[in-house]
Amino acid sequence: MKLQILGSGAGLPSKNRHTQCIILDLVDEINQYYCVDASEGMQHQMLHTNIKPSKIKNLFITHLHGDHIYGLPGFLSSRDHQGGKDIPLMIYGPKGLKNWLDVTLETSRSHISYPLEIIEVAPNQTFNVDNMTIEVISMQHNIECYGYIFTERTEKGELLVSKLRDIGITPGPIYKEIKESNTFLHDGKVYDTNDFLGPEKIGRKVIIHGDTRVITDNDYKEKLDGADIIVHESTYLDGEIEKAHQYHHSELSEVLSNFKSIDFGRLLITHISNRYESDDLILIQERYRDECIFASDFMEITIPRKS
Template sequence: MELWFTGTNAGMPIADRNVTSIVLRLAETRGEFWMFDCGEATQHRLLRTPLRITRLEKLFVTHLHGDHVFGIPGLLSSRSSLGATAPLQIYGPSGIRELIDSWMGITETHLGYPLSVCENTEGIVFEDGDYSVRCAKLDHRIECYGYRVEEKPRAGALLVDRLERAGIPPGPLYGQLKSGLDVELKDGRIIRSADVRGPAIPGRIVAVLGDTRPCAGAVRLSERADVLVHEATFGGNLADKAELYGHSTAEQAALTAREAGVSRLLLTHFSSRYGAEDIAELVQEARTLHPNTDAAVELTPYAIARARNES
């Protein structure tokens, strides 16, 4: 599992930073990836990564400001032109369905795959056997959401030495025990799966927040996340401007991360006024409150390690 940032700038693109879009690449065995927001030119930036648009499975939209959605029509059209047939699901605030229907209708864009659009209510918006996704409202100038992705726990490793002591040779029985099934041996003994497996391996937690002032929803979504992606539009000297426009400073992002017990904080959505040296200063501001903080760098993969208490 890893994160890619195809845009980290706020408001509009600049020469070396595009507007907001974040990709969560799922486990290699699954193959698909999910996207959070889709600013203008996102599909262009994806061409510079190993990610293929046809493998996009879900798009989670935080809010309907242009720097977060203007890339959607082109992305949907190109996904179809490239031959994708697998369904695509879009989740977002009220109005997202009307916006997409208008784009598709006025431009007479026809897709070669099923598209479903779900307008959020707070709580779980998606769940399957591997992941769940929960959303909650944030505090921005318009309706805005953050998302919490939780990977389901995995079964613990087989305790092979214990199986060998019980006289169970490698073979099909190992697979059954690994999958959680109890087995009966020829001599009548019952081997319980729970007795020959190590502790369950906790899943990873990733929180991706939209634009927001500090708020309770941001803390709830971020609680004990392995990675929190949080906007840092301004430095601390512009806290009044951040409050006025519904944004956070780097220090405020770090406070949320610290309160929520986050392992790693990745800052994004930087004002166009900031160059590379300025962003380094924002990171230092945040690190005074949450040491494990970095500024997201576009087109760089960020691996998400397994949970801290995994043996």
Template sequence: MELQFLGTGAGVPSKERNVTSIALNLLDELGVYWLFDCGESTQHQILRTPVKLSKTNKIFITHLHGDHIYGLPGLLSSRSYQGGVTPLTVYGPAGIAVFIRQALAISGSHLNYDLCIEEITSEGILVEEQGFVVEARRLEHRGECFGYRITEPDQTGTLLVDKLQHEGIKPGPIYSQIKQGGAVELPDGRTIQGEDYVGKSIPGRVVAIMGDTKPCQAAIELARDAHVLVHEATFASSHHEHANDFGHSTSAQAAQIAETANVRTLIVTHISSRYQGEDVDVLLSEAQAIHKDTYAAADFWTFRL
């Protein structure tokens, strides 16, 4: 599982940062990519990464501001020319269907795959796929905006090899059967219960990806005990009033959310174009003063869980 940052800027693109888009690499787990937001030129950014549109089967839109959706029509159309024939589903607030359908119709675009658009009408679980769960909650921004929590299924615990060998059960194909649990008949005629020889299950990883938001309780709940929280940090603390007026967060506020929610790693993104070059260090240092394990995302940067 890996996060690939395609665009990390806020509002408008700059020379250093394109507008918002993040790809979640689930090739090892599900054989696909999931995309979160799709700002203008997202498909151009993808060309510079390993991300494959043909293997992208879900797009989650946080809200309908242009810097989060203007790249959708072009990307959906280009997917047909890049071998994309499998169904794709777009999730987003009310209005996303009209935007996509009209843009494709007016431009005469033809898709070689089935496109499903699901508008989010209530909070809760959106997706359950092979044990993966995606939950959505409303955040506090100008207009309806959602954050997403992605939870991986728990993994089977490690095989207790020392215990098996102590009881005279030698290595071989029988070990695979034991790890699956249930009754297992041994070559010597004994029957054992596989779960007695497997350690505690390993909790699945949790990734929380926020849309634009001022600090709110929903963000804390989505991020609770997450391995990684991706949170906007549009401004430094010196502009906290401006951030509040426009429904955004400072980097320090994002860090406080991470601390309150007991998050392991915080990644701040959606950074205003006023912060160029080393100016971003101000945002990062303010966040790290509150939550030490914090990174500032940059375009084309990846984070592997």
């Protein structure tokens, strides 16, 4: 599992940053990519990577500001011709997404041959997709806006083959049956399967925010607890807290102090304004390098299992 950043910029693109588009690479787990937000140029960015559009079967939109969705019609149209012809795609996002897409695709006479389903989500909704539980969390922005909590299912540990051999069970289809059951019978004795399994593979938790002011509610903070990685915006990096608040965005020092009480792994800062393109950014990165990672386009971050 890893994150791959296709766009790390805020509202306006710059020479080095496209606007927000984040890939959750699940190729090793389920041979798919999830995509969060669909910035203008996302399909061009993808051409510089190994990502196949047909392997994106679930796409999540945080909100309907243009910097997060203007790449969607182009991506959807091209996917048809990039191996995605019959491969279904689900898009999750706020109310209004379906109407916008219907009008855009119809007006531009875009023909999409694969099954396309648009699901409009609501705050606190939880649903399962593949091996993930996904929870929708409300952001504090000037338009309906969400974050998504992706929690991978915890899997049983590996079968301990040598232990099974010790009681006289040799490899074969029986191993699968044993792994799938809680107990098994052998030579007239009942065994507990857990005694023959290695440590559980604990599911990973990845949280990707949409645009937001810093959220201080305890309910929200509890949801973040235990995350392996949190992706949070910081349109403002250098002390302009009032301005960030005024424009419904976040400022870095405020994000960092808000997360101090939360127990989590790494923090990835993204949605970085195009004002920070100079040496200033290097200095800011240096100052905070022990506290967070700063996203850049094409950055990849591996998310290892805890066990």
